[in-house]
Amino acid sequence: MAVHTFESEHEATSTGLPNTKLAMWLFLASDCLLFGALISTYVLYRGSSLVGPYPADVFDIPYTSVSSFVLLASSLTMVLALAAIQRGEMGRMRVWLLATALLGMTFVGGQVYEFTTFYREGLTLSTNLFGTTFYVLTGFHGTHVGVGILMLLSLVAMSFTGRITPRDTMAVELVGLYWHFVDIVWILIFTVVYLIPTGK
């Protein structure tokens, strides 16, 4: 398998691992519980709505599929940004980080359009159980994507001011971990919420 190696430096710790990366993994583990609770709630109330609109009335699978491809593509550009800074190529890193942010904005823009369309079709947060659980779950995910976009743009800005240098690979790797986590959550949401039929 093709791999590349690089020197990773961090301050000495008792575990031999960088504390910031351990903290990020711990945060992601806790975020698993948040999304676990939200997905559980959605599945629990799936098909329990007494009035419409129901999922089959509002979902546009081709549209959401394109959004999924966009988010998957953003994960690729994110790892390419990491590979670039690990090779010391700051210009290329900025390009890939900006591409990731743009793809993230496209995804969030698509979600805003989707929410607006659903609202016009009569699905609000309080219309039925589907509306409540759907908006809360996908809204929390969209918020995570929004936070990720802010982190990506901050990295780009910091690279211009010299606060991110080729030695700071860890900062890009941490933002990358967060971004990929948002992606894997969407992989589950896309399947559980959009693709698995409710029968109603």
Add this chain to the structure above:
Amino acid sequence: MERADVREPAPPTPARGRTVRHPSPKEYVRIAVVLAVVTAMEVGIWYAEISRALLIPLLLIFAVIKFVLVVLWYMHLRFDSRTYARFFMIGLAGAVTLFLVVLLTFRAFSG
């Protein structure tokens, strides 16, 4: 008079540098192609007229494949210290437990 058993203070531990192995950009692109193909297959079988009993397991298998590919290659759990994987597995196990407890509690016992 100096005592012989008085130790010199230990020098500060230097920052640790270690060689980390990550996939190459080409490998990242190959994983992205696999992810795109699996997503296309997901959407494809959604349109195919197959029974719900077959559709749901297939969709879940595809989702798990994509999940694992991203976690192992893009999040580097395949290459990094297993401590990170343990941290993540604890969260994941907690989420799955929560999911099962919620569904069993509210579904199985509500008649």
